[in-house]
Amino acid sequence: MKKQIFFLSSMLFSLLLGLSFAGDFRNRVSSFKSDYSNLADIETEIKFGRDLAARILGNYHILENDKINYYINLIGKAVSLHGRRAEIRYYFAVLDTNEINAFAVPGGYVFITKGLLKEIENEAQLAAVLGHEIAHIESRHVIKELKIRGDKNSAASGLAALIGGSTGSFKGAFTQMLDNAADILFKRGYLIKDEIEADRLGILMASVAGYDPSALKILLNKVKHFESGSKAQASDHPFYNVRIDEINNTLKANGLWGLTSALVKERYHENINL
């Protein structure tokens, strides 16, 4: 009798344990499928992002200064190499406007304004801003918010079909989707949770690259005063105090609190002379 009880208990225990792992396994698989990382999703993201980047440049001019644009690309590329999206080619450009802003476009296109460059004091702050924008792309924030998938059988947009499609309805829907994405960048801004995540990841990427981890916090403390003043153009980066609190938490949680690293001030001013 005891043997039978032992046998049944063991079988039940194993079954429950197995089911628990099975559930975890299913969650992992499900999570993997929903991370927009299959090849069709990536191709769609790049094509979509490229057309969206063209809309940024339809509304702003690139600063006519090869030296500054090259320098921005060197720093941006160096930071992006510390992210995990090896398939993405990152491009960076300075927009010729005194607004204080930066844009991240899916597929690897990053823009920073001349106005923001004037406020930045060193290369560590530049790396942190570019890291923040790269993090929006690494985390696919626009793509996930608009549910842009490459899989035409997905419940979302089936954008691969839209891009490949030649009929009017396909192109119309594609244009509408681009306008929605441009609205996020130009008008509404990212969700605050996405901004906070981009801060965290951007700081970690720039820190791993060797830059001072407090650089973004110092810059945000400076530009937050422009939000309601005459220089206010930083509308896509609201809730500065919430962000700064979260940055402090990130620094503490990742062993970065109180650490000081490279600021690279001289080289910044040698290259950025506005």
Next chain:
Amino acid sequence: MQKKAVLLFILIFIPSYSQAFDLYVNSIKATIYHDPSIGSKKITVLSKGIKIQGLKLEGYWYKVVHNGVAGWVYKFMVKKTPPIDSNNLYAKLRSSFSRGRSLGQSARKRPSAYTTTAAARGLKEKRKRFSSKYLFDYDSLEKMEAIEISPQDAIGFLEEGVSK
């Protein structure tokens, strides 16, 4: 007999779900730390493409094993899939990219070629539906894409600055 059945059941059923999972370094390099903290002791630095065993995820850090040594790696440097070669990907995509202006066209324009055609056909509703609210400029985009920097140049420039 029953003990053997139990043992067999446990051996077959449990291990398939409890094993470690593969992770690949997707960043240019990934440091393995002793603790989940950038300030902690560095164990080793791994190159892009190297496979390691993941044990669990805590916050932004994976606990991993490499060559029998356990440590922690920052989540956003590794993936469950090997790095994708961007050269192959972009070679395939390039032919489908929208291009800059051809002769006689304005650099900045609002409607698409489709819209123009639709307008010529008198499809007023469709013209409104297909018109983007935003101007676009592929000439400037191509200028932006023309700046190519190799990973070696970028890392060399970075190290020159941050090591001073």
